[in-house]
Amino acid sequence: MSELVLPNDTNLLGNLMGGRLMYWMDIAGALVASRHANKVVATVSMDNLSFTHPIRMGEMLIIHAKMIYAGTTSMVISLKIYAENMKTNSKILTNTARMVYVALDENARPTPVPPLIPETEEEKEEYLKEKERREKRKKKQQQHC
């Protein structure tokens, strides 16, 4: 997904507002998840997001969103955000994040999604890492109960 950063997207310094970036990330991730599930999806979580590089007005924002894991009803989408300066052709990776979406049925309850079959070595590695992360999160949740 690409967006041109316009004045209405920026703060008083002329940089893209964090909230606007998160909005676009959420849409990009939801499109990937909905296409996989063929269902309406809800955003369940986003992991730590740091803003380490300002994205300037007039730059092009490019969001790469890729599904890396499917559980029973949830899907994990990895996002990479790039800022491209169209005058200099420079392209910088500005943010990364993982977002989790859940597919919903007609009653807005979680509903199963098709499995994800990782193909390349990198995809298999990402899939396993995500599986471990998820197991750790579930263990932590159980400890707090």
Ligand SMILES: CC(C)(COP(=O)(O)OP(=O)(O)OC[C@H]1O[C@@H](n2cnc3c(N)ncnc32)[C@H](O)[C@@H]1OP(=O)(O)O)[C@@H](O)C(=O)NCCC(=O)NCCS
């Ligand atoms: C999405 C929602 C329906 C899930 O309901 P729930 O009762 O929590 O459902 P479950 O506990 O069965 O969890 C569903 C899945 O989400 C996963 N999940 C739940 N909380 C999670 C979290 N914090 N991080 C990652 N995954 C999470 C579960 O592991 C489960 O995955 P699985 O089916 O692949 O094993 C409910 O939490 C909700 O309505 N949330 C609000 C969503 C929203 O308004 N989003 C913003 C606008 S889209």
